[in-house]
Amino acid sequence: MSKLVKLKKGFDIRLAGKAEKQMHDFQPVKTFAIKPTDFIGMQRPKVLVKEGDTVKAGTPLLFDKKMEKVQFVSPVSGKIVEIKRGEKRKLLEIKILADDVIEFESFQKYSSSELQSASREKIIDHLAASGVWPQLIQRPFGVIANPDDTPKSIFISGFDTHPLAPDYEVLLKGQEEAFKLGIDILKKLTKGKIHLGVPADKAAPAVYSNLQQVEINKFSGPHPAGNVGVHIHHVDPIGKGDIIWTINPYGVVQIGNLLLKGVYDASKIVAITGSEAKKACYTQTYLGACVDSFVAENIKSTNVRAISGNPLTGQKINLDGYLSYYDHQLSLLPEGDYYEFLGWMKPTSDKLSYHKALGLLSFLYPKKEFVLDTNNRGEPRAFVSTGVFESVTPMDIFPVYLMKAIMAEDYDDMEELGIYEVIEEDLALCEFVDVSKHPVQELVRKGIELIQYS
Incomplete structure (x- = not known):
């Protein structure tokens, strides 16, 4: 049965530089x-x-x-x-x-009747050999799904609430047939349900319409409302020993195109975002593209940080680096390599903060988009328990106690406090609002690896 989940906890990081809904042709990526x-x-x-x-x-x-x-x-x-x-x-x-013209390896195509009669094992072998299998991610741990496992359900988040996130309506335009076929294939991989999360406060992309045997759940609220981990927590929580698979909509399309066309189609639309981009737009490319073509003559200054992905959870890359496998976004932000005297105390409305702290007046402008650089404005210090982590985590876990359990390498407490339910992106907002400047996402991965390999 579909659910409507209204989330109150969280925080939207409002940054300037969201991609306009138009395509732009840059110099060809080499x-x-x-x-x-x-x-x-x-x-x-x-x-x-x-x-x-x-x-x-x-x-x-x-x-x-x-x-x-x-x-x-x-x-x-x-x-x-x-x-x-x-x-x-x-x-x-x-x-x-x-090459100037892309050539493809040939893989088997499947008609609807062939797909219905194909065994689960045959489909898995086909997906694994053709290169699309890494799109499937296992929870817990956030690692590539093991083909020998059977998940209790599969989750797809059909929208993204990260800062400067691309619009899936643009990313998936014209892919309706491939998406539906991809869903049909995923049904053969689990005996449970396929869950698709969509936004409750606006129309879902057309690619999600007319889907059969898919449970569509609606979510409203601030980020991380679009995180698949939040969807799992509120719809079909993970217990110890459970396995759930997740996949993003692009991965579903890629699986569908494999069976429709008989080729590994790695073409994708990427959003060029950030306040330092002259043209914040969308462009057509392929998975793993070098970003030099998107950056050349498209940055406002040379002191820019390029991030593969979004500014909250993305990875810093060089200006001639490569987009990561799972990313559909390049973020260009001002580099924060400077010291600012009394930075957090000076009265200003130009700095976005979750806290209503002295001098930080951003809360007075709830719709303003901010130009922020990458300066941490502080260094790691004693862990201060303020309750703010819980206020941005719309899950029934205690992030502060979980972080302390990870630091202490207390395996029993980590399990009891919800380590199986989270990966880095689920607690990334805690790192943004943390006055103690702890690397929360690194700590989450450390805890996962301690449990995974214990």
């Missing part, structure tokens, strides 16, 4: 990269190509020795120009110089 660091939990990657090899879109590049059937494939056709490694030969990137 290189693309697959980064094993994007795949949390990958420990033993095995490279299948070498520098100088030619590949097609869909050619396997590597796999994880823990799940050998799951292939990580090239998003484009071209030539392998670099296999970049770091300390202790840790694999960092596999870079591909793209």
Whole structure:
């Protein structure tokens, strides 16, 4: 039965630079990269190509020795120009110089009747071999789903409330058929329900209409109302021993296109956002694109931080770096590499703060969009328990006590306090509002790994 969930806890980070709903053609992207660091939990990657090899879109590049059937494939056709490694030969990137015209590996297509008769095992093998399987993420832990497991349900968040988040109506335009077929495939992977979360306060994208056997749940409220972890918590909570899979709408479309077209289609629409972007817009590219084409002649100054993803949970990259595997957004913000004397005490309405603190008057302007830089305005200090973490976490957990349990490496308390229900993005707002400046997202991942590998 569908639910309407009204959330009051949370906070919307209102930043200037949201992408306008128009497409823009930048200079063609020349290189693309697959980064094993994007795949949390990958420990033993095995490279299948070498520098100088030619590949097609869909050619396997590597796999994880823990799940050998799951292939990580090239998003484009071209030539392998670099296999970049770091300390202790840790694999960092596999870079591909793209062809002008993309060529594809051929995979089996499925008609509706063939899909109905295909076994679950056959579908899983097909998805794993073709490169689309990494779109499926397992809860707890937030790692790539294990094909040998069977989830009790699958969750899709159909909207995004992160700062400067792209509009899914734009990202998924024209993908109705692929999305519906992707949903049909997901139904074969679980004996439970497919849950789709949509916004309650505005019309859902047209791509979500006329879906069969999908439970559509509506959510209203501030961020993190769009987080799939919040949806799971309020609709079908995770208990110890439970497994739930999640996937974003782009992943559903990519699965659908695989069976419709018989190719690994890594094309995607990316939002260029942030106050430092001259053109905040959308552009067509492929997964793992180098951002130099989007940045060149499109930034207002040279002192800019490029973030793959959104400003709250995204990853800092170089101005010639690569978009991460799961990201549909490039954020360009002013770099905060300076010291500001009495910064938080000076009366101003130009700094966004959750706290109604001395001098920070942003609460008087509830609709204003702010130009914020990346300055932390402080350094780590004693953990102050103010109750603010609970006020931005719309889940029945105690974030402060959970953080302290992680710091103390208390396994029993971590389990009792909800470590199975969260990943980094679910508590990212706690890091934003934390007066003690703790790296909350890093702590969450540390706790998950302590439990996962204990």
